[in-house]
Amino acid sequence: MSSKALIVIDVQESFRQRPIWATISNPDIVHDVNRLVAHARAAGDLVVWVLHSEPGSGGVFDPASGFVRYQDGLAPEPGEPEIRKTSHNAFTTTNLAQILTEHGVREVAICGIRTEQCCETTARLASDLGYAVAFVTDATATNPIPHRELLESLDDPDELTAEQLSADPRTLSVEDVIERVEYALAGRFARIATVDEVLSGAVAEAGVR
Template identity: 55%
Template sequence: MTTALLVIDAQRSFLQRESWSAASDPEIADTIARLVEHHRDRGDHIVWVLHTQPGSGTVFDPARGFVELMEGLSPAEGEPVRTKTVHNAFTGTDLSEVLADWGVDEVTVCGVRTEQCCETTARVASDLGLRVTFAVDATATEPIEAPGSPAGRSVAEILADPRTLLPEDIITRTVYALSGRFADVRTVAEIIG
């Protein structure tokens, strides 16, 4: 098997948001760095992916300067960095071609946000015929407000709302949704072990 580690959206953009203070793992870069080092030691390929929303004025707008990897994470020579504008790392990028050129048949997915870009990338990778390992504790997410919640609430108000999905619940849902269908869900310790 030829493996590639996909590091999805582990970028400074998230650190600018008040909601990051309630993330499942605000220090996720440390866990991702351990996984990156493991894959480098094995000689696996690594692809870095950053989410962009050009012209939006948000923290994902490259003009704001936050669309760069979190501190402690950096590509080694030959490790490509791709940008995307949708939830998965395949649509609108050449990721599929890059992996095919390398002969990759297995990917490990990590990054930010567990249920959004990481899960969506894992699902698409599976649909493309790749074997997928989802490094669940090398992903992080934030609380999700209930549909129709008032805009502009503080993190404290969001967390106090019983309708809010908390990070641990979101991660559990992702594990249930992916396991045995789209991915082999494992911890970093299980992957490295």
């Protein structure tokens, strides 16, 4: 039994239905995630699939919308745990910790959407729970972040457009978002890694702390 797990967070159709998907930092995230998944399966590591759900919200994360499903090209294999969360991190509203404990997992690699939101919060909590964490940044994706005043001016944040983001000089670019996440996590909560480093074994050799 391997002591490692790959956690795939929220790579779901919900995000593609938002107008700001055109601004996504990594449109090829499915390809990058699949590379990690294939590597994990070949190594005998656990792969855990996570979807974000907001029942009754009426939005793109409401299961009734039909969009709370994996993006095309992703396919869990039989026996791979699939969980749905309603919190930003993948632990608080799920049995993820129990699943990892049952499989003897002590090291986790994290990928998915969004870099600074559900992926980062999961990495932080995993570290606090005692797991060694590899944060595979180039297998995550995010959007530019609007200034709070722009966000508060909208009736429905899901309707935020790429044009509104680009027109506001206060918008935080994806490059800045990713850089800040890596600065915050490195040396504290996670080892920052690339897909190529994971596949080459460099992360395993160096340890994920």
